[in-house]
Amino acid sequence: MSADTGPGPAVELRHVHKWFGTVHAVRDVTLTIRENEFFSLLGPSGCGKTTVLRMISGFEAPSQGDLYLEGRLANTIPPYHRDTNLIFQHLALFPHLDVYENIAFGLRLRRLSREEIRRKVHESLELVDLTGYGRRRIHQLSGGQKQRIAIARALVNEPAVLLLDEPLGALDLRLRVQMQLELKEIQHRVGTTFVYVTHDQTEALTMSNRIAVMRDGMVEQIGSGRDVYERPRTRFVAAFLGDSNLLEGEVDARDAARTTLRTRGARVVGPGGTDAAPGTTAYLCVRPERLRLFAAGEPPAGYENHLEAQVRDVTFKGAVIEYRLAAPSGLALIAQAHADGTPAVERGASVTAAWRLDDGVVLTE
Amino acid sequence: MTTDATPRTPRGQALVIPALLGPAIAFIVALLLSALAIMFVNSAYHYTGTHVEPRVTFDAYRRFFTDPFYASVMWQEVRLAGLATIVCLVVGYPTAYAIAKIRKTGWVIAAYVLVFSPLLTSSIVRAYGWFVILERGGPVNWLLLRLHLVSAPVRLIFNFTGVEIALIHVLLPFTVFPILSILLRTDPALREAAADLGATRVQTFVRVTWPLSFPGLYAAAQLTFVLAMNAYVTPQLLGGGRVQVLPLLIYQDISDLNWPLASVEAIALIALVWITMLVSNLLFRRRLATVGERG
Numbered sequence: 001m002s003a004d005t006g007p008g009p010a011v012e013l014r015h016v017h018k019w020f021g022t023v024h025a026v027r028d029v030t031l032t033i034r035e036n037e038f039f040s041l042l043g044p045s046g047c048g049k050t051t052v053l054r055m056i057s058g059f060e061a062p063s064q065g066d067l068y069l070e071g072r073l074a075n076t077i078p079p080y081h082r083d084t085n086l087i088f089q090h091l092a093l094f095p096h097l098d099v100y101e102n103i104a105f106g107l108r109l110r111r112l113s114r115e116e117i118r119r120k121v122h123e124s125l126e127l128v129d130l131t132g133y134g135r136r137r138i139h140q141l142s143g144g145q146k147q148r149i150a151i152a153r154a155l156v157n158e159p160a161v162l163l164l165d166e167p168l169g170a171l172d173l174r175l176r177v178q179m180q181l182e183l184k185e186i187q188h189r190v191g192t193t194f195v196y197v198t199h200d201q202t203e204a205l206t207m208s209n210r211i212a213v214m215r216d217g218m219v220e221q222i223g224s225g226r227d228v229y230e231r232p233r234t235r236f237v238a239a240f241l242g243d244s245n246l247l248e249g250e251v252d253a254r255d256a257a258r259t260t261l262r263t264r265g266a267r268v269v270g271p272g273g274t275d276a277a278p279g280t281t282a283y284l285c286v287r288p289e290r291l292r293l294f295a296a297g298e299p300p301a302g303y304e305n306h307l308e309a310q311v312r313d314v315t316f317k318g319a320v321i322e323y324r325l326a327a328p329s330g331l332a333l334i335a336q337a338h339a340d341g342t343p344a345v346e347r348g349a350s351v352t353a354a355w356r357l358d359d360g361v362v363l364t365e
Numbered sequence: 366m367t368t369d370a371t372p373r374t375p376r377g378q379a380l381v382i383p384a385l386l387g388p389a390i391a392f393i394v395a396l397l398l399s400a401l402a403i404m405f406v407n408s409a410y411h412y413t414g415t416h417v418e419p420r421v422t423f424d425a426y427r428r429f430f431t432d433p434f435y436a437s438v439m440w441q442e443v444r445l446a447g448l449a450t451i452v453c454l455v456v457g458y459p460t461a462y463a464i465a466k467i468r469k470t471g472w473v474i475a476a477y478v479l480v481f482s483p484l485l486t487s488s489i490v491r492a493y494g495w496f497v498i499l500e501r502g503g504p505v506n507w508l509l510l511r512l513h514l515v516s517a518p519v520r521l522i523f524n525f526t527g528v529e530i531a532l533i534h535v536l537l538p539f540t541v542f543p544i545l546s547i548l549l550r551t552d553p554a555l556r557e558a559a560a561d562l563g564a565t566r567v568q569t570f571v572r573v574t575w576p577l578s579f580p581g582l583y584a585a586a587q588l589t590f591v592l593a594m595n596a597y598v599t600p601q602l603l604g605g606g607r608v609q610v611l612p613l614l615i616y617q618d619i620s621d622l623n624w625p626l627a628s629v630e631a632i633a634l635i636a637l638v639w640i641t642m643l644v645s646n647l648l649f650r651r652r653l654a655t656v657g658e659r660g
Contacts, residue, residue, distance in 0.1 A: 059557060079560040092558035096576045106562035
């Protein structure tokens with residue numbers, strides 16, 4: 001669908017700001033969304049992600065900075081002249097039209113022939129697996145079906161960019177997971193660029209090629225799901241994407257190979273080559289699944305970091321077992337282990353929590 | 366919210382609804398239905414010229430349906446109410462649309478006060494206000510003369526025109542309100558969705574806003590028409606006896622103690638309103654059904 005458009009990003013924001021009165025909703029956002037990419041804007045409510053989406057769709061104009069769609073400056077192009085389609089948070093299906101007319105809405109405005117409209121509507125109903133639902137009324141559909149009709153209504157116009165504003169929020173967990181996979185599958189099939197707004201980190205990780213994590217109107221980090229999860233750039237990103245152990249300490253020494261931090265009661269090492277200057281405060285971030293537990297006092301070979309701790313709580317979570325640990329210094333840690341059948345460590349047991357140098361990430365902000 | 370909805374005993378619930386509806390139903394039955402029954406009985410009785418004799422003759426019906434005067438009064442009344450309804454819709458829809466778009470609270474309040482101001486004045490004061498404005502030497506005639514639109518003052522009171530103008534003035538709030546309330550209830554995301562799918566502002570209005578507001582428009586039309594049909598004070602004062610409508614005739618006949626004729630006129634008025642509503646409901650049934658169902 002966008003195969004014949006030349007190279008160049010589907011969407012590009014350059015130093016975009018948005019003020020609503022005195023509220024600075026979007027602050028200096030610069031990002032590039034590539035053709036055929038599944039791109040997510042992830043962040044807590046009020047972080048500006050929806051405003052960014054509304055600027056791309058044309059419902060808001062940037063207060064400052066430039067927005068390009070397929071290389072064309074698009075700051076003031078009205079929504080009805082943009083090659084984008086938006087799936088609204090509450091879907092906004094037309095209650096006075098049936099399924100067929102909802103999907104045909106955009107096609108009729110483009111004055112396509114009756115035959116062509118019929119063919120395209122049927123194709124898109126097929127795409128979302130709702131063949132034969134054309135004459136249903138919107139209020140006769142289930143939540144998941146409405147969802148799919150909204151997708152069909154947008155995709156039938158073959159937009160260069162499909163924008164999705166937390167469309168799965170209203171569904172129950174099981175249906176949401178199913179729709180996530182379906183959306184991913186549809187994106188794969190049609191090859192359209194998807195821009196997806198969500199506050200759900202699992203959803204973003206499940207579906208996206210790349211994620212922009214936003215906070216207070218700013219982009220904190222852009223990268224693949226694996227990037228932002230395993231190599232967060234800030235404490236906010238680390239905390240927003242799942243659980244993490246954040247060890248605060250003073251930078252003792254730093255070189256290309258390793259950074260040493262002096263934390264409460266222990267010296268820990270993380271990867272080198274960071275901008276953590278000696279004497280300043282930095283944080284070592286270690287994901288719970290990277291911590292390994294050993295019997296107390298047993299010096300584990302090959303692990304650069306080890307902390308003596310006591311198991312305070314053991315939670316069986318199905319696929320994983322979660323341990324809450326407390327070090328004598330008062331430091332609290334979370335560790336996760338696969339529930340692979342080996343006996344779990346008992347609550348109250350003394351253990352050594354250990355991790356390798358490159359299991360951690362050194363953060364300065 | 367969900368905790369409030371804990372199921373009670375079915376028997377307790379079964380009593381709540383009749384208990385709540387009771388007073389209203391008692392009122393309607395006692396006052397409306399019994400009055401209607403008496404009216405039907407009266408309509409069949411004989412009027413001697415001074416008093417009613419309880420003798421079933423159907424004289425009043427015969428007179429009502431054979432004397433062309435009554436047909437002309439009904440026709441005039443339907444024209445009066447129909448025109449008032451049309452003008453109110455044409456003026457009221459844009460007004461409601463504009464008010465629905467106002468963002469600043471202060472202006473919203475100002476607009477509401479302006480639209481509803483006719484209802485805050487007594488009908489007598491309102492009527493005399495119109496006398497002052499519409500009389501031969503009043504500002505309207507002055508303006509028409511100055512603009513050379515007319516060569517001599519036009520008659521704007523004590524005729525159909527005067528009644529129509531005053532009727533539209535007082536009925537406009539009843540037209541604006543149902544339209545405004547449905548426009549405010551319409552999800553703004555629907556208009557955005559239309560724009561997103563390629564509709565210009567005009568196309569969005571034609572394809573989304575207008576059809577979704579149709580039930581409100583329809584309710585407004587019915588309300589305005591019924592109120593116009595039943596208007597008494599405005600035709601009485603601004604018609605000056607020259608504009609006859611059924612409510613005026615009913616009052617006059619009651620004054621003459623001609624209960625049979627007054628009853629027949631009242632039945633005719635009720636029938637006229639009901640028939641109009643039924644016919645329009647049948648005409649617009651499909652239109653209303655498709656919008657009325659909301660998920």
